[in-house]
Amino acid sequence: MGEDGESTKINHSFLRDYVTEADVISTVEFNQTGDLLATGDKGGRVVIFQRETQSKGEIEELGESGEYNVYSTFQSHEPDFDYLKSLEIEEKINKIRWLPQQNAAHFLLSTNDKTIKLWKVSERDKRPEGYNLKDEEGRVKDFSTVTSLQVPVLKPTDLMVEVRPRRIFSNGHTYHVNSISVNSDGETYLSADDLRINMWHLGITDRSFNIVDIKPANMEDLTEVITAAEFHPKHCHLFVYSSSKGTLRLCDMRASALCDKHSKIFEEPEDPGNRSFFSEIISSVSDVKFSHSGRYLLTRDYLTVKVWDLHMEKGPIETYQVHEYLRSKLCSLYENDCIFDKFECVWNSTDSVIMTGAYNSFFRMFDRETGRGVTLEAWRESSKPRAVLRTRRVYTGGRRRRGDVGVDSLDFTKKILHMAWHPDENIIAIAATNNLYIFQDRVNPETQ
Amino acid sequence: MERGRESRRALACASPQESTPQEHSMFQKGTKRKFADAGSEEEEEEEAALRSAGVGPLPGEDPVSLRMLSSYSLQRQTLLNMSLVKLQLCHMLVEPNLCRSVLIANTVRHIQEEMTYDLTWQVGAAADALSHAHTQAECLATSDLLCRSALTEEEPEQQPATPFNAVGYSEEDEDGEEEDVVVDEDGDVPLSSVASPAPFLPGKLGMSLGVGMGLGPRWQGEPMCDPEEMDGADEFGKGSGDGSADDEDEDEDVAEYDRTEAEEEDGDRLAKTTEQIFSPLFETNRPTPVPEAALEELFSDVEASYYDLDSMLTGMQGAGAGGGGVCGGGGGGSGGSVPRTGPYELLESLSSSHTQTHSQPPLNPSTGCRPDLSELDHIMEIIVGS
Numbered sequence: 109m110g111e112d113g114e115s116t117k118i119n120h121s122f123l124r125d126y127v128t129e130a131d132v133i134s135t136v137e138f139n140q141t142g143d144l145l146a147t148g149d150k151g152g153r154v155v156i157f158q159r160e161t162q163s164k165g166e167i168e169e170l171g172e173s174g175e176y177n178v179y180s181t182f183q184s185h186e187p188d189f190d191y192l193k194s195l196e197i198e199e200k201i202n203k204i205r206w207l208p209q210q211n212a213a214h215f216l217l218s219t220n221d222k223t224i225k226l227w228k229v230s231e232r233d234k235r236p237e238g239y240n241l242k243d244e245e246g247r248v249k250d251f252s253t254v255t256s257l258q259v260p261v262l263k264p265t266d267l268m269v270e271v272r273p274r275r276i277f278s279n280g281h282t283y284h285v286n287s288i289s290v291n292s293d294g295e296t297y298l299s300a301d302d303l304r305i306n307m308w309h310l311g312i313t314d315r316s317f318n319i320v321d322i323k324p325a326n327m328e329d330l331t332e333v334i335t336a337a338e339f340h341p342k343h344c345h346l347f348v349y350s351s352s353k354g355t356l357r358l359c360d361m362r363a364s365a366l367c368d369k370h371s372k373i374f375e376e377p378e379d380p381g382n383r384s385f386f387s388e389i390i391s392s393v394s395d396v397k398f399s400h401s402g403r404y405l406l407t408r409d410y411l412t413v414k415v416w417d418l419h420m421e422k423g424p425i426e427t428y429q430v431h432e433y434l435r436s437k438l439c440s441l442y443e444n445d446c447i448f449d450k451f452e453c454v455w456n457s458t459d460s461v462i463m464t465g466a467y468n469s470f471f472r473m474f475d476r477e478t479g480r481g482v483t484l485e486a487w488r489e490s491s492k493p494r495a496v497l498r499t500r501r502v503y504t505g506g507r508r509r510r511g512d513v514g515v516d517s518l519d520f521t522k523k524i525l526h527m528a529w530h531p532d533e534n535i536i537a538i539a540a541t542n543n544l545y546i547f548q549d550r551v552n553p554e555t556q
Numbered sequence: 557m558e559r560g561r562e563s564r565r566a567l568a569c570a571s572p573q574e575s576t577p578q579e580h581s582m583f584q585k586g587t588k589r590k591f592a593d594a595g596s597e598e599e600e601e602e603e604a605a606l607r608s609a610g611v612g613p614l615p616g617e618d619p620v621s622l623r624m625l626s627s628y629s630l631q632r633q634t635l636l637n638m639s640l641v642k643l644q645l646c647h648m649l650v651e652p653n654l655c656r657s658v659l660i661a662n663t664v665r666h667i668q669e670e671m672t673y674d675l676t677w678q679v680g681a682a683a684d685a686l687s688h689a690h691t692q693a694e695c696l697a698t699s700d701l702l703c704r705s706a707l708t709e710e711e712p713e714q715q716p717a718t719p720f721n722a723v724g725y726s727e728e729d730e731d732g733e734e735e736d737v738v739v740d741e742d743g744d745v746p747l748s749s750v751a752s753p754a755p756f757l758p759g760k761l762g763m764s765l766g767v768g769m770g771l772g773p774r775w776q777g778e779p780m781c782d783p784e785e786m787d788g789a790d791e792f793g794k795g796s797g798d799g800s801a802d803d804e805d806e807d808e809d810v811a812e813y814d815r816t817e818a819e820e821e822d823g824d825r826l827a828k829t830t831e832q833i834f835s836p837l838f839e840t841n842r843p844t845p846v847p848e849a850a851l852e853e854l855f856s857d858v859e860a861s862y863y864d865l866d867s868m869l870t871g872m873q874g875a876g877a878g879g880g881g882v883c884g885g886g887g888g889g890s891g892g893s894v895p896r897t898g899p900y901e902l903l904e905s906l907s908s909s910h911t912q913t914h915s916q917p918p919l920n921p922s923t924g925c926r927p928d929l930s931e932l933d934h935i936m937e938i939i940v941g942s
Contacts, residue, residue, distance in 0.1 A: 195651045221651075283654055302654040331662055333655045352655050385635055385666060389659045439631075443638060448656045 133539035135526055139206035139214065142530040145176055145537055146216055147544055148201025152185040154218055156229065156269075157544075176546055180229060180269040185220040197222050203288050205297070207310070215274070217297060221284040224299055226275035226310065234262040280306050280316045287337045293344040300337035300349060303330075307361075319367045320349060320359065335450070336395050342402045354391030354409060356416065374405070374416050376423045386438040386447065394450035399459040400531075406462055408453040411435060413464050413474065428474045428481055431466050433504045433515045446520050454529045454536075465524025468513065469540050470500060486524060486538045486545045497547060632667055639664045 130151030137146050145157040158179035188197035199220055207215040213230040238260040243249050283301035290297045298307050298319070305320035320337075324330055333352045340346035345361045357370035378387060390410035397406045405416040407424075411432060414424035430451075434441060441447040446467075453464040465471045469487040474480070483500045503512035526539040534549030639660050 193651070284651070330658055331665075333658050335655060352659055385632070385663055388662055388666070392655070392659060439635070442635075445642075445656075448653070448659065 128542060131542040133526060133542065133544060134200050135202060135204050136528040136537050136539045136544070137204045137206060137216075138528050138530055138537070139216075140208050140531060142532055142535065144179065144206070144214060145528070145546075146204045146206065146218075147537075147539065148184065148204050148218055150198075150200040152183055152187070152199030152201060152220065154182055154184045154201060154204065154216075154227070156180045180271055182227070182271040184218045184225060184227065185223065188222070190222075202285060205288050205290050207290055208294055210294075217288055217290065219285050219288050219299065222278070222281055224277040224280070224285065224288060224308070225273050226277070227271055228274045229269065229271050232268045232270060233264055233266070235265050236260045237263045275310065275313050277308055277313050277316070280308070286335060289337060289339045289347070291339045291344050292342055296344075298337060298339060298347060300334050302333040305334065305337050305347075305349060305367075319347075319361065319365075321366065321368060335393050338396055338398055340402055341398050341400060348396055348398070348405060350393035350396040350407060352392040353388065354393055356393065356396060356405060356407060358418065372418070372421050374421050374424075376414070382435075384438065386442060389442070389447055390438065395452040397453060397455060399455050400457065401459055404459065406453050406455055408451050408464050410447060410449075410451075413453050413462055415462065415476065426476065426479075428462070428472075428479075430464055430472050430481075431502070433502055437515070441520070444520065446523075449523055450525060451523075452526055454527055456529050456534065457532050463527060463529065463536065465527055465538070467520050467523050468518040469522040469524060470502075471524045471527065471538055484547075486540045486543075486547075487522075488543065632670070636664060636667045639667070 130149060130153075132150045133147050134150055135148040138144070139146070143159045143161075145159075147155050147157075149155075156179045157176040159176050160174035184201055185199040187199045189195075190197055197220065201218050201220060203217075203219050205217045207217065207226075209215075213228050216227050216229065218225055218227060237244075238258050240254060240257055240260075241249055277299070280299060281301040281304065283303050285299050285301045287300040288297060289300075295311075296307055296309050298305055299316075300306075300320075303321065303323040304318055306316040307319050308316045320334070322332065322334065331353070335350050335352055337347060337349035340348070346358060347361070347367075348356055348358050350356050354375065356374035358372040358374070359367035360371045361367060363369075363371060378391070393407045393409050395406075395408045398404070399406065403418060404425075405418065407414050407416065408430075411434060412430055413428045415426040416424045438447060451465050453462060455462055460476050461473055462476065463471060463473045466483070469485050470483050471486060473482050473484065475482075483502065484497050485500050498511070501509065501512045502518070503509075503514050522541065524538055524540055528537045530536070534552055536547050538545040538547065642660050643657065643664070
């Protein structure tokens, strides 16, 4: 018995560590109404949260927002193995994108490094009862016992959420898929890997259309990769993709079949005063997002977030410093690989506020009208449910206030990479490693 | 000379993992100690060498900025070494992140270009001063570098422990065959072999970098040493008894040094080398494997050359006199074969091969720069121990 005790102890600790790693959230996304929130994790699971609706009698003006509770959980991707290259394919969900709702069911696309899947999420809360030929368990009845005919009726049952894979888009990518984006036409979507962007039709899984290919003829000449891509929210022929060299390329699919040649290229000239060996690495764009209006672009590189006007290619119209105090630490961050972290960025519903993540469980919000930024923390220890978030500060000199955090005491393992903003209200979802935080603005729940 | 060695030991002993401010200052102190302990005569010697090289301090320039440049070059070298290590130590099971690899490769390329640029500057300036011993500082005494203030703000990286420098500088072997082997070797098993020819990858680059640092040409037997020593290096190369194509190449290379076009070739070699190193990292296909015998032969050469280079380096960092003598030594020919292993096993095999080569003293005593065997052993212990 003693031996068994030993082995169970070992097994438990192994399982605990293993499970924890797989629970790390890798993507967060609201659907178009904001009622559903999907998260994907490193273990290939998708968890969907649903907002509790008020009971039908209550009035919404009270400003009481519903809470999000787990709606459904399913295993989206399984670990895979590429036999040709002898390499594992991670099941980590890189991106989730919801399709616009067309009927009672919800559809979402989820992708790992290689395969994109379309899932149908449907509810069932009624079931037919009173079959003539089958009994309650579904077994065929003995006909001799049937004495009269009855009409089967639908009876309400407990809500059941069914999730079924409807399409599997595989073998479209040689490199790792980093982005997917649903087109405004409702029929197509794009998927981007490091070197290529493909356009798929939602109904066709056995082929895709390659629209961007930046793979050089000689791989030795490779100096730039695609880091993110997105369709324009209103124009179904426009999309943008960002590169590791800090450039953004806007492409028009009407111009040519293969959009290697961009219509517009957005690039900011390098600041000679800040040049260092890390200049290129920190200029690599980790995320690009169109504004809801479609007029602006939001990009995130290592130290800043930038807002670009689609009509002006020579540079961003706004630049916000996320954590400029890290500029002097670039060498250490390069050494521990933190410099390669890919932070996401998001707009609020009116495009007046932008948000992005940082280290030490901090995330930053910038008000575009005032130009001011605020630092907030997503950390269980310092915030209780329904507590008001305090603003935080990183001490970089001058008068040190209580609560300021020194640059050297920042925890670089606690990084906020993934986040989402409700499409209509001031509700944000922040993924901090294993945990999902949902914050709501009680003062101004509805955005004007 | 002794005090110089001590300071070098201080540099070498620091663990590369630590990056506290203490280490930073330790690094700085070591640098200063190198200059300070060696006494003023070394400084005078440097300055004299500088002036004769025609790259003496500009009016208003002082030895402090020279030290800054030396520190800059050390930081740059550290960064380069770190980048090369990163490129190699990829995850074995999962495909490495292409974006990360590309960014690191671009950083390496950038550093290489800068070093090549330095070299073209130096070779022209040092053409008149072939017979003088040079230190690292004077190699970088270019006005262009003086303008670069960006890096002085950067947190100086943790110790560029001499072992890393040894990794960075390897045998300058112009054997094209070797280069091809590296590529095929890598291409064969893209991920595991990236790690296994660990001495190769940095080595090939390091060769070019050694060039960039101004060590390459000297390594090949010229400006570092006196003409007599150079001949000695020649003989050493010939007498290595490897019987491989290295000897012929060595002769060629040494002869080439007389030409000022050397730096252009280095630039080309640099570009070619860079490509051949990066391509296996980016390719996901597997070309056909290379015969084992050729690999083993070349592996054996590199191992010995690491030892030689490292000793040359340490000899150089000392008083600087007679620093480059061993350079010509390609052979030493430990003859040990190196199976494809991970980076840590490689380090261990390197250390064991070092002990083997210890028993083979350089053939030419007139080189004047006998390697500090015990110090090398000590350094290898640190690497392997960590």
